[in-house]
Amino acid sequence: MKRKVLVFVFLVFGVLSFGNGKGISSNENQRIENLSSLAKIWGFLKYYHPNVARGNFNWDEQLIMMIPKVEGAKNREDLSKIYLDWITSLGVVKECRSCQNISGKSYFDKNFDLSWMDNLAVFTPELSRKLRYIEENRAQSNSFYVTKSPRENVEVRNESKYKDFEYPEKNYRLLSLFKYWNTIEYFFPYKYLTDQKWSTVLEEMIPRFEKVNNATEYQLVLLETVIKIDDTHASLYTNKNFEFFGKKYIPAFSNVIENKVVIVGIYNDSLARINDIRKGDIIEEIDGVNALEIMADRKKYVNGSNSNTKAKNYNYQLFNGSTDSVKVKIRRDNDFVLKTVKRYKGSDLKSNLSRTKEKFNLDANNIGYINLANIEANDQEEIMDKLKSTKALIIDLRNYPPLMPYRIARRLSFESKEYVKCLAPDLKYPGRFFWKKSLVIEPLKKSYYRGKVVLLVNEETQSRAEFVTMLLQAGDNVTTIGSQTAAADGDVSRFEFSGFVTAISGLGVFYPDGTETQRKGVKIDIEVRPTVKGIQEGKDEVLEKAKEYLVTEKS
Structure with a gap:
C-alpha cells in the first residue's frame, strides 16, 4: 500500500512540476511567452515604425518601461491592448506609396518571416492588422539605427553606450538579449542556416538571462547566445576576460x-x-x-x-x-x-610561430609554390612572370591573404567568368536580402598561365581567404586540395550591444551556381587531412599530396 501511495505522490508531483516538459508553471510559461512577444514587437517597431526608426524615442528605455506591463498580462486581450496603446503613443503612421513598389530587386527570402504577427493564439486580430499595416507602410528614410558600409553589409549605429555593465539588473540583461536577437533576426544573412531555429532562442534564453547570479555567469550566457548563430566570425569581446576561462x-x-x-x-x-x-x-x-x-x-x-x-x-x-x-x-x-x-x-x-616569410619557390619537378600570406600587391606580376613556364602552380591559402590577388587570378582564365554572387540586406525592408550583381573576373589573355593550378585550404582558410579561393577557383585548370574551411565568408559587421562588442558575417556569399559557403566552406576536389603520425614526423601532408597529384596527373 505504501508503495502505491509513493508512486501516486511522485506522479502528482511530476504533473505539477514537470508536466510541460520544462518544469515551469503555466503562469511562468505565459510570462516568458509575453516577454518573447515583446522582444519581437520591440525589434519590429525599432526598424519598421517610421517615428521610431528616425530615432525619435529612447528605444531602450521604452523597452524597460514595457517589461513590467507585459509580464503582468494574463491573456491575449490584455497583452494586445498593451501593445495597441503603446503603438498609438508612437504617433501616426502615414500611408507609404513607395513601399508597395519592390520590383527590380531579386529577393532571397529564406531569412524573412514575419508570420509571428498573425499568431492569433498570442495576438488579437486587431493587433495583427495594426502590425501588418506598419509593415506595409514601413520607414523608408535613413534609419537612425542601421546603415550600410561601402560593401553593403549592415553597420549598426547610435546604440546607447553602457559603462560598467558587466552585470546589470535583470531588465537590462533582457535588453541585451532582445537587442542582439533582433540584430540577428533582421540583418544576419545566414540566419536560416543555424542549427537551432532562431525563433526558438528567445523562450530558451529569457529565463537564463534572468537567473544569472554574477558577471561571469551573465557574460557566459551572452557568449552562449552569440555561439548559437553558428558563424566563425561570431565571438564576444567583453570589457574583462571571462574568469571562467582565464587569460x-x-x-x-x-x-x-x-x-x-x-x-x-x-x-x-x-x-x-x-x-x-x-x-x-x-x-x-x-x-x-x-x-x-x-x-x-x-x-x-x-x-x-x-x-x-x-x-x-x-x-x-x-x-x-x-x-x-x-x-x-x-x-x-x-x-x-x-x-x-x-x-x-x-x-x-612573444609568439615566434615558424611561419615562413618566403613568397614563392620552384622545386625540382618544375612546380611553383606561392604563399599568399606573404605577397604584396606589386609582387603578383613579378612572381607570375618568374613562374610562367612552370609545369604547375601550388597556391597556399591556409592563411589570411593581405589582399585580393586579382592580378594572379586574371592569368588563370582565358575567358571572363563569374566567381561569386552576394546577398545584401534591404534596409528599407528589414529582414529581406537581395542578390547583388555577380562579380566577374576579366582575363589577361596575353599572360595566360597554361599549367595546372592547385589551391591548398584548411580550417585556417577563413573569410577573405575563402573569398580569394573562390576567385582563384574560377580559373581554367584549378584543383582544390585540403579540408573543410572556416565557412565564414562575407564582410564582417561588428556592433556593440549593452557594453559588449560582437560580430557577424554581414554579407551572404555564394558560388555563381547558388552553392552556399556558410557552414560548408569552399568547394574541395580532393580531401586531405593531417594525421597524428604526419604531425609527429613534421610533414606537411596536404602540400605533399598536392605535389604527388601534380607529378602523377596526366597533362
Whole structure:
C-alpha cells in the first residue's frame, strides 16, 4: 500500500512540476511567452515604425518601461491592448506609396518571416492588422539605427553606450538579449542556416538571462547566445576576460586530429622546450579530466561554422586558465607522461610561430609554390612572370591573404567568368536580402598561365581567404586540395550591444551556381587531412599530396 501511495505522490508531483516538459508553471510559461512577444514587437517597431526608426524615442528605455506591463498580462486581450496603446503613443503612421513598389530587386527570402504577427493564439486580430499595416507602410528614410558600409553589409549605429555593465539588473540583461536577437533576426544573412531555429532562442534564453547570479555567469550566457548563430566570425569581446576561462596560455596550441587532441604548433620554441611539450603530443587529460570530455562540456562556448573549425577553436577552452600552470597527461611514443606545464601571459609568449616569410619557390619537378600570406600587391606580376613556364602552380591559402590577388587570378582564365554572387540586406525592408550583381573576373589573355593550378585550404582558410579561393577557383585548370574551411565568408559587421562588442558575417556569399559557403566552406576536389603520425614526423601532408597529384596527373 505504501508503495502505491509513493508512486501516486511522485506522479502528482511530476504533473505539477514537470508536466510541460520544462518544469515551469503555466503562469511562468505565459510570462516568458509575453516577454518573447515583446522582444519581437520591440525589434519590429525599432526598424519598421517610421517615428521610431528616425530615432525619435529612447528605444531602450521604452523597452524597460514595457517589461513590467507585459509580464503582468494574463491573456491575449490584455497583452494586445498593451501593445495597441503603446503603438498609438508612437504617433501616426502615414500611408507609404513607395513601399508597395519592390520590383527590380531579386529577393532571397529564406531569412524573412514575419508570420509571428498573425499568431492569433498570442495576438488579437486587431493587433495583427495594426502590425501588418506598419509593415506595409514601413520607414523608408535613413534609419537612425542601421546603415550600410561601402560593401553593403549592415553597420549598426547610435546604440546607447553602457559603462560598467558587466552585470546589470535583470531588465537590462533582457535588453541585451532582445537587442542582439533582433540584430540577428533582421540583418544576419545566414540566419536560416543555424542549427537551432532562431525563433526558438528567445523562450530558451529569457529565463537564463534572468537567473544569472554574477558577471561571469551573465557574460557566459551572452557568449552562449552569440555561439548559437553558428558563424566563425561570431565571438564576444567583453570589457574583462571571462574568469571562467582565464587569460594565461601554454606555449603551444592544439587541434583535433583523428578524434584526438594533438599539439600541432608552438607559440614559443624556448618556452616549449622548458616545459617539454612537442608537436605531435596527444593530450589525454587536462587537470585530471579527459580532454574530449572538456570539449563536449564547453562546446556551447566555442565559435565556428562547422565542426572542423570548432576543433581548432577549442584550444583556448582547453588550456587557458588563471593559475600559473596546468597538469596535463600526454601520450608520446606510446608512453603516458604526467607533467605540469606553465601558463604565460600572451605578452610573455612573444609568439615566434615558424611561419615562413618566403613568397614563392620552384622545386625540382618544375612546380611553383606561392604563399599568399606573404605577397604584396606589386609582387603578383613579378612572381607570375618568374613562374610562367612552370609545369604547375601550388597556391597556399591556409592563411589570411593581405589582399585580393586579382592580378594572379586574371592569368588563370582565358575567358571572363563569374566567381561569386552576394546577398545584401534591404534596409528599407528589414529582414529581406537581395542578390547583388555577380562579380566577374576579366582575363589577361596575353599572360595566360597554361599549367595546372592547385589551391591548398584548411580550417585556417577563413573569410577573405575563402573569398580569394573562390576567385582563384574560377580559373581554367584549378584543383582544390585540403579540408573543410572556416565557412565564414562575407564582410564582417561588428556592433556593440549593452557594453559588449560582437560580430557577424554581414554579407551572404555564394558560388555563381547558388552553392552556399556558410557552414560548408569552399568547394574541395580532393580531401586531405593531417594525421597524428604526419604531425609527429613534421610533414606537411596536404602540400605533399598536392605535389604527388601534380607529378602523377596526366597533362
